[in-house]
Amino acid sequence: MSLTSRMLIKFLQLSGMKGKLAKGSQKTFEEAVSYNRKHPFIMPKDHKAIYEQIDIHTSFGIYPCVKITQPDSCRDHAVLFTWGGGGLLNTWKSQLGLAVKLGRDANVPVYYPIYPLATEHSLLDTMEMIVETYGKLLEDYEADNISVIGVSSGGSQALDLITYINEYRQNLEKPGKVICVSPGCVPITEEERARMESLEDGDAMVSASFVYSFESISEHWGKYPDWVQHPTVGNYSGLKQIRFYYASNETLAFAVPSFRKIMEEQNVKASFYLRDHMFHAFPVYPVCRESRDAYRDILTYLGKES
Numbered sequence: 001m002s003l004t005s006r007m008l009i010k011f012l013q014l015s016g017m018k019g020k021l022a023k024g025s026q027k028t029f030e031e032a033v034s035y036n037r038k039h040p041f042i043m044p045k046d047h048k049a050i051y052e053q054i055d056i057h058t059s060f061g062i063y064p065c066v067k068i069t070q071p072d073s074c075r076d077h078a079v080l081f082t083w084g085g086g087g088l089l090n091t092w093k094s095q096l097g098l099a100v101k102l103g104r105d106a107n108v109p110v111y112y113p114i115y116p117l118a119t120e121h122s123l124l125d126t127m128e129m130i131v132e133t134y135g136k137l138l139e140d141y142e143a144d145n146i147s148v149i150g151v152s153s154g155g156s157q158a159l160d161l162i163t164y165i166n167e168y169r170q171n172l173e174k175p176g177k178v179i180c181v182s183p184g185c186v187p188i189t190e191e192e193r194a195r196m197e198s199l200e201d202g203d204a205m206v207s208a209s210f211v212y213s214f215e216s217i218s219e220h221w222g223k224y225p226d227w228v229q230h231p232t233v234g235n236y237s238g239l240k241q242i243r244f245y246y247a248s249n250e251t252l253a254f255a256v257p258s259f260r261k262i263m264e265e266q267n268v269k270a271s272f273y274l275r276d277h278m279f280h281a282f283p284v285y286p287v288c289r290e291s292r293d294a295y296r297d298i299l300t301y302l303g304k305e306s
Helices: 003-015 025-038 092-106 123-138 153-168 190-202 208-221 251-265 289-303
Strands: 050-058 061-069 078-082 110-113 146-151 177-181 241-247 269-275
Touching: 025 208, 050 123, 061 092, 061 123, 078 092, 078 123, 078 153, 092 110, 092 146, 092 289, 110 123, 123 146, 123 153, 123 208, 146 153, 153 177, 177 289, 190 208, 190 251, 208 251, 241 251, 241 289, 251 269, 269 289
Parallel strands: 078 110, 078 146, 146 177, 177 241, 241 269
Antiparallel strands: 050 061, 061 110
């Protein structure tokens, strides 16, 4: 464990971030609504990339997707990037830089959907928008040449994308690769709950309380099929390969045994990058040696032939 990673974890612990996300469902909802009002989507105007807004039409409205390219971006491969924010927070701006960096380093266009959040829409609405975005990519790229990368709650959306296709949109081919970085999941069994709660003390960022709050808030819009909130029981048949990244001590790593089991049962080639003594979504914050190693692994995995 590097000195930088130890210092960063200590900073996260002292920042109180974990406590800020553990205030109960009503308080969490109110603070998310307030945060989102202050952070609306604005089309980026910096010169770090070429940005193009694509309108995604859904049954409940039109939502933007930002296509991010560089002048020399590859023309036959693409990434669909689903950002995280607990499914509640409009943190698109804080992760846009990562999407730009990923597109530049991997030399591919990145599609960055600004999806509806659980403060205003059901999780199935969120998934409809993301699936429609994926459908747009299929108009320009072969399915095998599309990689879906999801971070935190965006990781659960990357997983739910596959199940949604299997359940509702069988006409769509599945992407060549899925990469999930600390995907957000709600435990569905007592065994999963016990695992999650046993890991909580070792996580500097995500509490079990926040996971339960998200479950409660999202159910304001009604009940869902189990797989929507609980990707550990999803339908991944037909997916060729997937790679998971976790800190083995993080709260959400409770899902690792469940994902190993279901991917094996459904004949999906799954691999896991686990690192001890790290923090939630550490590969996308390349500020310490361990994070940079994991980020390079993502780039390597993206570059491998299916």
